Amino acid sequence: MFRLQRWPSTLTPKTTLVRNQLARIRRFSTETETETFEDFGDYSIILPDEPFAFGVSHIRPRRVPDHISKPPYVLNLGGVPDERPQRDSGKIKLGGEAESRIRQAALLAKTVREFAGTQVKVGATTNAIDSAIHDFIVSHSAYPSPLNYQGYPRACCTSINNVIAHGIPDDRPLQDGDIINIDVTVYLNGYHGDTSRTFLVGDVDEPGRDLVKITNEALERAIAVCGPGQPFRGIGKAIHALLLNKEYSVSSQFTGHGINTVFHCAPWILHHLNDEPGVMEPGHCFTIEPAIIQGTNPRGWIFPDGWTASTENCARSAQAEHMVLITETGADVLTR
Numbered sequence: 001m002f003r004l005q006r007w008p009s010t011l012t013p014k015t016t017l018v019r020n021q022l023a024r025i026r027r028f029s030t031e032t033e034t035e036t037f038e039d040f041g042d043y044s045i046i047l048p049d050e051p052f053a054f055g056v057s058h059i060r061p062r063r064v065p066d067h068i069s070k071p072p073y074v075l076n077l078g079g080v081p082d083e084r085p086q087r088d089s090g091k092i093k094l095g096g097e098a099e100s101r102i103r104q105a106a107l108l109a110k111t112v113r114e115f116a117g118t119q120v121k122v123g124a125t126t127n128a129i130d131s132a133i134h135d136f137i138v139s140h141s142a143y144p145s146p147l148n149y150q151g152y153p154r155a156c157c158t159s160i161n162n163v164i165a166h167g168i169p170d171d172r173p174l175q176d177g178d179i180i181n182i183d184v185t186v187y188l189n190g191y192h193g194d195t196s197r198t199f200l201v202g203d204v205d206e207p208g209r210d211l212v213k214i215t216n217e218a219l220e221r222a223i224a225v226c227g228p229g230q231p232f233r234g235i236g237k238a239i240h241a242l243l244l245n246k247e248y249s250v251s252s253q254f255t256g257h258g259i260n261t262v263f264h265c266a267p268w269i270l271h272h273l274n275d276e277p278g279v280m281e282p283g284h285c286f287t288i289e290p291a292i293i294q295g296t297n298p299r300g301w302i303f304p305d306g307w308t309a310s311t312e313n314c315a316r317s318a319q320a321e322h323m324v325l326i327t328e329t330g331a332d333v334l335t336r
Helices: 097-118 126-139 206-224 233-243
Strands: 024-028 035-039 156-160 163-165 179-188 191-200 248-250 256-258 265-269 285-288 291-294 300-302 309-311 317-319 322-326 331-333
Touching (some): 097 179, 097 322, 126 156, 126 179, 163 291, 163 317, 191 206, 191 317, 191 322, 206 248, 206 285, 206 317, 206 322, 233 248, 265 285
Antiparallel strands (some): 163 309, 248 291, 300 309
């Protein structure tokens, strides 16, 4: 994951309401010194609150009962995972206990994602949504994988409007017209299950609805090129073809990843056009999770909390994620 540490020079770090013509985000040309506009629609911009809180040490993680099995990184200082498993092939043995367990973890993740959607409503805080998700996962004898992973303090990620990924749940109430991605991962019987969806909050404007629609289509186009012997770079090619000549871009700063007993491992899934080598083989299990952004600037920057990634120009971003298992004959979507 590449993190940009750059502040937009023209923005005040507060949540700003964008309405009608005020939704036009300024861009300046250094060559002509003329001002151009991109109208991304009708929504609220999410920016860090003042005074800035650096890091997440001020956020107290919720407790998980002792009887719940926890991933190994929880026991490490700072939640840092062992790098050695991250470099493995990412393949599991088909037809045995490993496949059965990863399917169970994926199924629970899907159930949690659907439960999360029932919590999305105008006025609900993402902190309350996270609390409900935390309790739901624990009630199913599983551990919320993001919790304490590299110090992350919550059970899920809630990314609103211009936030690309890794938004930390807080006390901001959801507003009419927001879009929110909720990214959930569970750790069940030694395996992780990971999925996300972008939900509409109340009456979302047409550009916001169109963004969510094309994001879901990008995910499906990527899944369609998966199968044994297929190149991993075909995923980025399929998404690129969909977005070609459209006013959207795909983030190249965040990737999909292999997943099994390890939260993040090879193969690393690039969603943009690329020439990376490697082909899909039976037993590969990985996530596809494109973040599609309004306009032609896909760059992002990181809030002082060290996690929340916003688009550089505050355009909206939407994301959708499924787990894919390559079999001998095709590709199974485990979280559909």
